[in-house]
Amino acid sequence: MTVAPDDAQQGTLHYRAMRDIVDQMRDSVPGKLEITKEGIVHDMMAPGRPHELTTAQVSRRLEKVMPEEVLAHTGTPDVEDEPEGIMRHPDVMVIALTDMEGQGSFDPRTLIAAIEVVSRSNPDNDWVTKMRDYPLLGIPLYAIFDPRTGSGAVLSEIHPTPQGPRYATRKDFVYGEDVTIGEWTISTDGLPRYP
Template sequence: MHEVVQHLSEYAEHLEKGWKVETTDGEVKLVMMSPNLPHTTNVDAFRNQIREQTPDISAVNDTDMTDPVTGLEKVPDLIAFPTEDVDPQAESVNPRAVLLVIEIVSKSNPKNDLVTKLEDYPRMGIPLYVVVDPRNGTIAVHSEPKEGPDGLRYRSSIPYAFGDVVPAGKWTFNTSGLVRYR
């Protein structure tokens, strides 16, 4: 499957708009990457706070993440990892080195962030998953991945609203400047 993803990724690079390839349980998806201004503004707000609070942590957006254990491939909106734990010349980041993933829910495909990635990220070793939903002004912090009857899932999910101060792992996010979709 990795070869199929490689081939599709090369194809996606030549398409008119930004397309990326993601996988979930044997399924390969070609995902359109066309963030709007509220989406990008929200990503920047979180990235800036990560960099201010933890200068030794890299915070990058729209970067391929490939899990050698599950074979899953994702392109998160924002990931944070210890700079020294990732090869800056690598084609993809190993999610087992990632401390935090933040996804800004898209208007066109909210299920991908709210359901699919909520199931896949704990399986990929992501300890902390923050979902920001500009459609309704909510934030959910998912943590404590644990094996259960339905497989590996986040045991803790804490809801917040835009404007709240949101603790997430080693970070505390001021969300008063987040932007909602119209």
């Protein structure tokens, strides 16, 4: 008699295999590795100066207006939901200090917001797949800064759709305007653009 794993078990085994591959490759390949429903995403280009400067400035501006017990974190680890088969690494994670304690990946449902700076080499990763994955992971706010166009958007209010959870509200902005992410408003003035 053969016992085949059910779909959930098969999905978990498939995800763990991809996770093992990502862990093995992380230090030996340039760029960023993440896991989506479609498989492993490899943004091959290491982020350039405008990307990293935007990430640093957004983080610093947020931390100036947030209470001390909340961080605009730009480091590791990833956010991961094994049952959903998704592992992402936002450029900036707005998270309470207490939710950073412990070991392993962050629970995505503890994030207050995920913030991405659009990659020049793979903009659909930020504008399409993360726009789908972040509400699926239960991240209540998703802000996108796009140095290609000098614009962005803040997405909020997760609601169910036939395709799965999606953000119901989108507020677009252009660089130079103030942008509100959750309870905090920051300037986008002087953020760098890609040449």
